Amino acid sequence: MRKVHLFLLGLSLTLFSCSGGQETQNMKMMTPVSFADVTIDDAFWTPRLLIHKDVTLPVCIDQIENQTGRIRNFENAAKGEGEHSGIYFDDSDVYKALEGMAYSLQIEPDPELEAKCDEWIDKFAAAQQPDGYLNTFFTLTGLENRWDNMDKHEMYCAGHMTEAAVAYYKATGKRKLLDVAIRFADHMMSVFGPEGRHWVPGHEEIELAMVKLYEVTSEKKYLDFAGWLLDQRGHGYGTYGKKIDRDWPEVYYQDEVPVRELSRITGHAVRSMYLYCGMADVAAYTGDKELTAALDRLWDHVVNRNMYITGGIGQSSHNEGITEDYDLPNLTAYCETCASVGMVLWNWRMLQFTGDGKYGDVMERSLYNGALAGISLKGDRFFYVNPLESEGNHHRQAWYGCACCPSQICRFLPSVGNYVYGTSEDALWVNLYMGSETTVKLRGKDVRVKQETTYPWDGYVKMTLGMDKPLKAEVRLRIPAWCKDYTVTVNGEAVTAPVRNGYVALPKKWADGDQVELVLSMPVEEVTADPRVKEDVGKRAVQRGPIVYCLEEVDNPEGFDSLRLTEDAQFGLNELNKRQWWGHPLMEIKAHAGGKTLTFIPYFAWDNREAGKMKVWIPLEEK
Ligand code: FUB
Ligand code: ZN
DSSP: OEEEEEOOOOOOOOOOOOOOOOOOOOOOSSOOOOOOGGOOOOHHHHHHHHHHHIIHHHHHHHHHIIISSSHHHHHHHTTTOOOOOOOOOTTTHHHHHHHHHHHHHSSSOOOOHHHHHHHHHHHHHHHTTTTSSSOHHHHHOGGGGTOGGGGGOHHHHHHHHHHHHHHHHHOOOOOOOHHHHHHHHHHHHBBTTTSSSSOOOSSOOHHHHHHHHHHHOOOHHHHHHHHHHHHOOOOOOOGOOOSSOOOOOOOTTSSOOOGOOSSOOOOOHHHHHHHHHHHHHHHHHHOOOHHHHHHHHHHHHHHSBBOOOTOOOOTTTTTTTSSSOOOOTTTTTOHHHHHHHHHHHHHHHHHHHHOOHHHHHHHHHIIIIIIGBBOOTSSSOOOOSOOOSSSSSOOOBBBBBSSSHHHHHHGGGGGGGGEEEEEEEEEEOSSSSSSSEEEEETTTTTEEOOOOOOOOOOOOEEEEEEEEOEEEEEEEEEHHHHTOOEEEEEEEEEEEEOTTTHOOOOOOOTTTTTTTEEEEEOOEEEEEOOOOOGTTTTTTEEEEEEEEEEEEEEOOOOOOOOOOOOTTTTEEEEEEEEETTTTTTOOEEEETTTTTTEEEGGGGGSSSSSSSOSSSSEOOOOO
């Protein structure tokens, strides 16, 4: 039951093939099925979603309303008097929390929560300036200073407000916030653009948000504005304005070269992720092959040289971002939670574009490891920084002065159903394994899909299809790259189905009640890093299926620092009592090595018990 494989493999470039067509035709290979249309019933995810609603949302609301001045800033801005408290981009946390509340409403109506959203939205609307501008920091500290400093996050906040507005409109059909977002977008376009001023937003986000606004309004001007903003980068326009802080070089802001020439991730990790999402979103409608080629180069550079085994990125706290290729320190890894969520968002877009499972693999890795570690199992504490090793002094916190990560988790978790299914004209794509039900349209006909699985603890998946009349279509199942052995049966009969681009395709005339069973073999794997990663030379990590494991001192109190894996280590699995893990089903791994037993738990579950040391990469005993 033991395999050793090399984690950071050199992957060849794959250029996207976007066929031509109208300028705004969507070029994606697959359209994701919205989480709002996916009902999750899953041993792993259902407890998380319940805890999100019952614990995480109230924690975020309390922080925003009572523990910090975030809502008060909007009230003061509406009155035009009073102080601004906190950081100049704190508005974004309120918008991100609202987005999470809107997603929660899409899953399950809740009049009380909806009333809270309406209350906040009234405050946002009241704080909007007559010309459409909305930012409590500048309203309260001097509107004459607005749009002068690329790093002051005005468009970043605008982008998060727009995402929240689109989410809430979809959840309730109410337009009030959407109209606020439209007025703000129109304001920005009256100041900046081909006929106006140059501008490079110091923190990306507005680009992907403008594409969302385009999608919901069908107003192409927003898509064009997103494209224009992307094209502003790399021409020295970042210094435009009167009061620019240029403490950081252009690479920090992804402003060193035009976006089509990018081939290396640089600078701030979260900014990079949002930029790449925006590039993918614009390219999805314009078919811009230079943008997609740049994204392809960037992906190779991120994944094969700068990504941790947890799917996290950003090695350094200095720039909250990228250092050198293959420099992947464990103890000082930054791996901001938002950057892991960004990896999910970006790889999800790449997957839609290409239908290539390699993006699904990274999406899954970042989701189950880097992103999930960002929240405690109880749902009430958050990690901002996610190192792969700890001396015992790194712990989740109830909130942060800079609270981008808690609010990120708040909006990300309820939308996890987004990543499960996709469709193309005649194919259902199953991208993630999660117990769930949905109804999709294939060849214009409704197909009901039911998925049952105990993933990620087991590789068994059963899909049952329902339809009124038999239908010729394909079911495509992603076979994760970690899985070297799988079987597929259709109605109990084994089928030979090779993996192409990370998926097995099952073409068939499907009938009501047809069943597909997939068994992904999920042995414990020992992983070695690329030898260029100096930090991990002579070490191994333990992974099973999509889950990366770690050692915690609480389970391994004796001689933690001297624990070693051996070449002949034997691994066994042990199901943990979920009552002791706040209702979460968990699997630990016991490694018997050199006469000792090492107990591994999933990396995402660390720091939920007694404080202590932790590590993901374990030294291998020297011969
Ligand atoms: O600047 C806004 C957010 O705060 C960034 O995305 C995070 O890295 C943190 O700096
Ligand atoms: Zn963050």
